[in-house]
Structure formats: C-alpha cells, structure tokens
Amino acid sequence: MTEWELIEQLKLKNNGAFKIIVDTWQNLVYNTVLGFVQNEEDAEDVSQEVFIQVYESIKNFKGDSKFSTWIYRISVSKSLDHLRKKKRKKRFAFIESLFGKDDELINDPPDFLHPGVVLENKENAAVLFKAISALPKNQNIAFILNKVEGLTYQQISEIMEVSDSAVDSLLQRAKTNLRKNLETYYHFNK
C-alpha cells in the first residue's frame, strides 16, 4: 500500500492503516519528541498524543506538504505544548506552596541522558541538552531537528515554514548562544 493510499484509508478510519502508520512513524515521532521533552516517560505520553492527533485531524491533511513534514509539525507543537503545561504546573505548584498547600514542589528534573548518545559523551550531552532547553523557541526547534533528528536545512525549513537561509541563521545563532551560555556556566562554576 502506498503512503497516499494509507492516508486515504486513515481518512476512512481504517484501523489497519492506522497501525501501519504508527509502526512506520513511531521511532521518528518518539525520537523528535524526546529531544524536546528530555524525559522518556513524557516522550512516550506526548508521542501517543501525536498519533491521536494524527488520527483525529487526518481529514485536514490536504497533501500540500509531505506526510512526514506534517507529522514532524504535530510532534514539535505537541512537545512545545507539553513543555508549556509543565512550566505552568511548576509555577502553579510554587505559588500554592507559598500559600501553605501540602502539594510538593515540582523539582527540576535530573540531567537527561539520551539513550542514543555513546557512553563517553553522555555527561557532555546532558550539559548540552540543558543548555538547548534554555534557547529561544525557534533556535531550540531548529537545533534539535538538525542535531538530534539529523534533518537537512531544507527539511527543517519545510517543517518550520521558513526559508533555508533563515534556518541557517537560526542554527548559527543557536550555536553562538550555546557557546556563550556554556562559557558563563563554566565561569561561574570555577
């Protein structure tokens, strides 16, 4: 069955087609989401949300972009939504703690160790992931799609709906900011 036939079958709510789509794209979705949320359990939850969204909004997919681009867009937006919700929850828990509620404060998560990083780089990658999460939104998206997902500038430009030169600029600025943040980090940790 071709990709387009699968999409047409999914529009008819065919569960068999949905299973094939999940089996085909689950690694891509999970890996992308994991790069953003930096937690394996959260990545699993968000990946499930991505596929639920795919199932529910496939009728809106007109084929103007590639199916993979569309899935990447959903993955990125669901991941960013999750991070926003988490931040809001953390802020709310902090305010509640000020008013003497018994709820525990949500602590900063431990360093994230990506399962795909080679052992000798794990510690450095954990520092880098922390710095990546502090980048401005668009730089963050471009950097993760390029470095973690290994996408080309053209693929990133299609997902983010910007020009190739804008992606190049975002990645350059991301690298400059990361270097600056890491220098500051080491300067204050001496």
Add this chain to the structure above:
Amino acid sequence: MQNDPTIPNQSDSTRIDNILNSLDNIQPAEPKPFFYTRLMARFSNTTQSSWENFSALITRPSVAFSGIFLIVLMNFMAAWLNFKTPAVAEQPEVVGTEEYTQMATNFYDIENIKP
C-alpha cells in the same frame, strides 16, 4: 599580565567544543515495545461522550470568558439603546366622547333608539 576571567582558557574552550560536538553520531531513540498496544489503550480511555466534550468546551477559559463578555456586552448595548430611544409621547388618557361612542357601540345603542 592577568588573564581576563570572562575569556575562557584553552581547557574550557576545548571542553565547550567537546560538549557542542557531543551529539555527533547520536543514534535515534526508540519507544519501548508494544507502543501500538499502549496507544490503543489510551485511545479507548480518551473517547469521551458528547456531554463531556460539550462541558470541556464551555469550561475552557477562552470560551467561558468570551461568553461572559458577550452577555455583559449585550446587556450594556440593550441598556444604551433604551437610553438613546426617545420616550414615546404619552397618549391622552381622556378620549373624546364622540370618539368613545364610535369605539364602544353596543346593543343598547341599537335597541334603545329612544331614551
């Protein structure tokens, strides 16, 4: 000559380069086995009735606040329109006798021709 503390020394610079290059050759992560089964379980849990969908919709802050704003706005507009409309001139309460007799003709008028 003293070193400028804001400029990283050689070892820091190398370390930062190592950190920036630490994601080179990263392997894609994969979800745990039976992802589809867990997804289906979640799917069946998230299926909501139409009432649940409706209550979820109206309790969304954006919808709730828009609704309240709309009601307040309609009240305000209704009050303003009432205020702007000139008061209707009151009809004189005393109706001319002639007019009254024309209006209130009953069978006495027909039967009792002579007083």
